[in-house]
Amino acid sequence: MTIFIALLSIGILVILHELGHFFAAKKFGIKVEEFGIGLPPRLFGKKYGETIYSVNALPIGGFVRMEGEEKRSDSPDSFNKKPLWQRFLVVTAGVVVFWIVAVVIFTLLGATTGIPTALNDDQEDVVNPHVRVIGVAADSPAASAGLQIGDTITHISGQAVSTVREVQELSVAHTGEEILLNVQRGEKTFELSLVPRETPPAGEGPVGIALTRAGFVRYAWYEAPWQGLVRTWHITTSIFATFGALISQVTGGEGLPAGTQVSGPVGVVDLLKNSLALGVSSFLSFVAIISVYLAIFNTLPIPALDGGRMFFLLLEGIRRKPLPEKLEQRLILISFLVLVPFILWVTVNDIRRLF
Numbered sequence: 001m002t003i004f005i006a007l008l009s010i011g012i013l014v015i016l017h018e019l020g021h022f023f024a025a026k027k028f029g030i031k032v033e034e035f036g037i038g039l040p041p042r043l044f045g046k047k048y049g050e051t052i053y054s055v056n057a058l059p060i061g062g063f064v065r066m067e068g069e070e071k072r073s074d075s076p077d078s079f080n081k082k083p084l085w086q087r088f089l090v091v092t093a094g095v096v097v098f099w100i101v102a103v104v105i106f107t108l109l110g111a112t113t114g115i116p117t118a119l120n121d122d123q124e125d126v127v128n129p130h131v132r133v134i135g136v137a138a139d140s141p142a143a144s145a146g147l148q149i150g151d152t153i154t155h156i157s158g159q160a161v162s163t164v165r166e167v168q169e170l171s172v173a174h175t176g177e178e179i180l181l182n183v184q185r186g187e188k189t190f191e192l193s194l195v196p197r198e199t200p201p202a203g204e205g206p207v208g209i210a211l212t213r214a215g216f217v218r219y220a221w222y223e224a225p226w227q228g229l230v231r232t233w234h235i236t237t238s239i240f241a242t243f244g245a246l247i248s249q250v251t252g253g254e255g256l257p258a259g260t261q262v263s264g265p266v267g268v269v270d271l272l273k274n275s276l277a278l279g280v281s282s283f284l285s286f287v288a289i290i291s292v293y294l295a296i297f298n299t300l301p302i303p304a305l306d307g308g309r310m311f312f313l314l315l316e317g318i319r320r321k322p323l324p325e326k327l328e329q330r331l332i333l334i335s336f337l338v339l340v341p342f343i344l345w346v347t348v349n350d351i352r353r354l355f
Contacts, residue, residue, distance in 0.1 A: 022035055031066065036056050094306055104228070106227070107227070113218075115227070121213055131167050132211065133149055147192060150277070163213055175197065194207065235288075235292050303332045
């Protein structure tokens with residue numbers, strides 16, 4: 001059931017994204033020939049009005065096929081006959097939808113259950129503050145005891161803990177002694193015993209875990225929309241900053257940081273499944289974050305993606321004329337031939353890692 005919900009969530013994001021293109025095209029009178037979920041070959045489809053609504057074999061995206069988009073047309077209803085600004089809005093509409101979805105989710109969470117948030121130890125006025133494991137060192141007492149990333153530590157030897165400082169102080173105070181941890185993992189609660197090390201490796205601490213304090217931050221209904229927008233903005237800028245740092249490291253010859261992984265559709269579904277085990281609020285928050293990632297991914301200047309088409313339109317505005325049609329088609333085809341095998345490779349790696 002959790003896998004089904006995760007898949008359904010990704011499917012809904014894809015549909016909303018394509019509906020952004022679809023309704024923008026309809027708004028400007030562009031003929032939509034096909035609205036497809038998944039990538040061809042087509043499994044089945046039904047034509048209503050001028051549009052075929054189809055479900056396709058490769059479940060890694062979707063598409064809106066407009067007249068005059070892939071092959072230029074002389075029809076006044078075709079994509080290529082519309083003004084440049086209208087075509088640019090049609091292409092960007094799907095990307096903007098991803099950001100809108102994130103803002104809406106964070107707004108609803110902020111006004112109801114609260115937005116899952118990393119907290120400092122002194123922050124108050126939060127709902128259900130707790131200490132969560134975000135890293136487990138290999139060959140550490142935590143690893144030997146079976147602690148996992150995502151676990152919540154509620155008590156240590158009978159003493160309730162709700163800050164990272166409390167967990168650290170108790171671990172240091174009981175080095176060389178057996179302590180009992182009360183752990184919550186999804187809907188399960190259980191106990192684990194371990195002995196904090198007296199002389200741990202540098203940077204690991206007595207137990208060998210990295211921790212964060214988390215909780216749910218609520219806002220008044222009139223504050224929630226603004227806070228949803230702010231949260232989406234912060235996540236967006238953080239992702240861009242992370243990408244920039246990675247690119248700088250790779251181009252500087254340092255390579256990717258140790259442990260860096262690229263997740264495809266299977267990996268994302270697994271992450272969504274795990275977030276659902278932490279509760280509905282955590283799951284929806286992660287869906288919003290995935291939506292921001294998809295928005296950014298789709299802005300990349302890759303010809304097969306929306307970002308590539310945006311780039312073509314910007315070049316057209318600069319040159320005062322479109323790129324040669326055959327050149328555009330070749331660039332799109334080449335990018336597809338590179339992108340699809342890359343996604344399949346990432347997916348195979350996800351399957352190997354998870355199973």
